[in-house]
Amino acid sequence: DSAKIAMPNQDAVSLVAQATFVAVGLGIPMAGYAVMYFDFRRWLRSLQRAMVVVKQYTRRANPYVPRDARPPCLVSLDLQIGCTEEQVMIAYRRKVMHCHPDRGGSIDDFLQLQRHFEQAMYLARNPG
Secondary structure, three states: OOOOOOOOOHHHHHHHHHHHHHHHHHHHHHHHHHHHHHHHHHHHHHHHHHHHHHHHHHHOOOOOOOOOOOOHHHHHOOOOOOOOHHHHHHHHHHHHHHHOHHHOOOHHHHHHHHHHHHHHHHHHHOOO
16 A cells, blocks of 8 residues: 555546647647638738729729710710710700600610610710
């Protein structure tokens, strides 16, 4: 009996070792993923700011400027490129008298005229 050496509880030592192994084995990769996630979010925010800047530059461009032909919205209203809002409004009112559903026109033709009117007004407001 006196020959027994006082050893710490081996089960407690193995539990501490296992807990340390799990903490290091899972903790370090999880910390890496967390750092990567926050860095990725920062990168996305910077990309979004860059896209806003690019969008502001491309919004000013008129897609019909380099073309020789008039866009379909101006053709349907019998207008030329560079027309004013007032000219678009006069042409729209002239056309709507013939194709409005209340005057015997087709609803599809009227809706198409509405779309062309909105596009022509956009072109008149943004000539550049």
